[in-house]
Amino acid sequence: MPEQPSSRRIPLTRKAILDAAVARADSHGIDAVSMRSVAQALGVVPMALYNHISSKQALLSGMVDVIVTEIPPLDPDQPWQPAIRQRVLAAREVMMRHPWAVEVIKSRTEATPAVLQYINELIGAFLGGGFTPELAHQVMHALGSRMWGFALDVFPTPATPDDPSQRAALFEVMRTAYPHIATIAVAGAHPKVAMLGLGCDNQTEFEFGLDILLDGFEARLQAAAVESPQQAPEK
Amino acid sequence: MPEQPSSRRIPLTRKAILDAAVARADSHGIDAVSMRSVAQALGVVPMALYNHISSKQALLSGMVDVIVTEIPPLDPDQPWQPAIRQRVLAAREVMMRHPWAVEVIKSRTEATPAVLQYINELIGAFLGGGFTPELAHQVMHALGSRMWGFALDVFPTPATPDDPSQRAALFEVMRTAYPHIATIAVAGAHPKVAMLGLGCDNQTEFEFGLDILLDGFEARLQAAAVESPQQAPEK
DNA sequence: ACCTGAACACCGTTCAAGT
DNA sequence: ACCTGAACACCGTTCAAGT
Numbered sequence A, B: 001m002p003e004q005p006s007s008r009r010i011p012l013t014r015k016a017i018l019d020a021a022v023a024r025a026d027s028h029g030i031d032a033v034s035m036r037s038v039a040q041a042l043g044v045v046p047m048a049l050y051n052h053i054s055s056k057q058a059l060l061s062g063m064v065d066v067i068v069t070e071i072p073p074l075d076p077d078q079p080w081q082p083a084i085r086q087r088v089l090a091a092r093e094v095m096m097r098h099p100w101a102v103e104v105i106k107s108r109t110e111a112t113p114a115v116l117q118y119i120n121e122l123i124g125a126f127l128g129g130g131f132t133p134e135l136a137h138q139v140m141h142a143l144g145s146r147m148w149g150f151a152l153d154v155f156p157t158p159a160t161p162d163d164p165s166q167r168a169a170l171f172e173v174m175r176t177a178y179p180h181i182a183t184i185a186v187a188g189a190h191p192k193v194a195m196l197g198l199g200c201d202n203q204t205e206f207e208f209g210l211d212i213l214l215d216g217f218e219a220r221l222q223a224a225a226v227e228s229p230q231q232a233p234e235k
Numbered sequence C, D: 001a002c003c004t005g006a007a008c009a010c011c012g013t014t015c016a017a018g019t
Helices: A014-028 A035-041 A045-051 A057-067 A080-097 A101-107 A113-126 A132-149 A166-179 A181-185 A203-227 B014-028 B035-040 B045-052 B056-068 B080-097 B099-109 B113-128 B133-148 B164-177 B179-186 B203-227
Strands: none
Touching: A014 A035, A014 A057, A035 A045, A035 B179, A045 B080, A045 B164, A057 A080, A057 A101, A057 A113, A080 A101, A080 A113, A080 A203, A080 B045, A101 A132, A101 B099, A113 B179, A132 A203, A132 B014, A132 B179, A132 B203, A166 A181, A166 B113, A166 B203, A181 B113, A181 B133, A203 B133, A203 B203, B014 B035, B014 B056, B014 B080, B035 B045, B035 B056, B056 B080, B056 B099, B080 B099, B080 B133, B080 B203, B099 B133, B133 B203, B164 B179
């Protein structure tokens, strides 16, 4: 019995489909999420999904919506910088729970409601912190993917062989062909990482980049306040 | 006659395949690049490609290699900051010439030789500018996709209807549901962009984010020099 | 209104055969 | 060593039919 129709008592619903897709991605990886496989997991024929979700792309966007909803809200009692920092790091935790999410978010081209709401709230924090709309626009773009808690890590790791002697040979090749890469590879901030542990987008490095951006935003905010103090900062 | 075998006098070669794939992506978009379509463009059967390129993924990586080679070299006569800034902006121009490149680079997981060489040279510029290996490691990660001249623009544009009255209706919906987004949308630095012209990753915004990062790198470099002046900055 | 079944037009890739 | 032909095991999606 390859499927159990007894579980199909409850009618198919958009939410049930998205939850099944997220569950499947969590357990089997995003490549295991196809219209056919999700339908099978629900005990239903592939075309049944199309009554609730218009396309594979819509399914992926809906999956993002589901997990973006997991991001905890902004703390309204904090100044903009710690509030945003905290929320971005919270978003990062959600992304770490769903390792497929980064790849899917990178491929999205249209925003869904939960995504728009998250963005809207971040902008609200900037505006509430004294940013002009123009500056808020700029900093949101500068923040980019870091608003979701990840940095595009285009620093690809060559597959590191398990065999130590092969690994040493590879490192020797790297050191002669790309000496600077070899230099910083061994000088990573995290000594536990193997010598070719590039491609590491770990917590320290994420926060390093995030804080440079947030500090830069603060500096631009101050500069703007100085050159056009139409509204005094004290109230 | 659906194909011309006369063009198949020259033997198939890895470079010929990559060039054909790049040409096809430039003219028809990345979705038109399949093992089958590239083979057809070369007047050859799909499986013939596998003698020179091991997989579709290898084809995509090879395509990136081809265009990364188009990025002009670093100017060795300049200090690290203008040199890197200039080269990143040059990389950006290459990416603009090949609109498919951003999407493909985002999906790569392994570095190819030209990519490693480019990265190696950037690191060399940081090290030559006085960065410690540790700090160079950090700033390379913080730079992230911006080293390729693009920022991951996770700020997706809702499809804007052509019809003005529909567009006005959409904007009204946005303004009530996501007021802050609407606020900064109309306050973009580029007045020519339509009111819902979010998702714009234009030159000004790219440079805004890039300069925040580069300035932050400089500040960290100075801070490190102050706290451990084992090598005096003056010579 | 929702689900089904069959089919269409594709994919990347393996395998065995040709030269 | 390189190219071919046929096949395999998938895709997303359309269409017409069922209830």
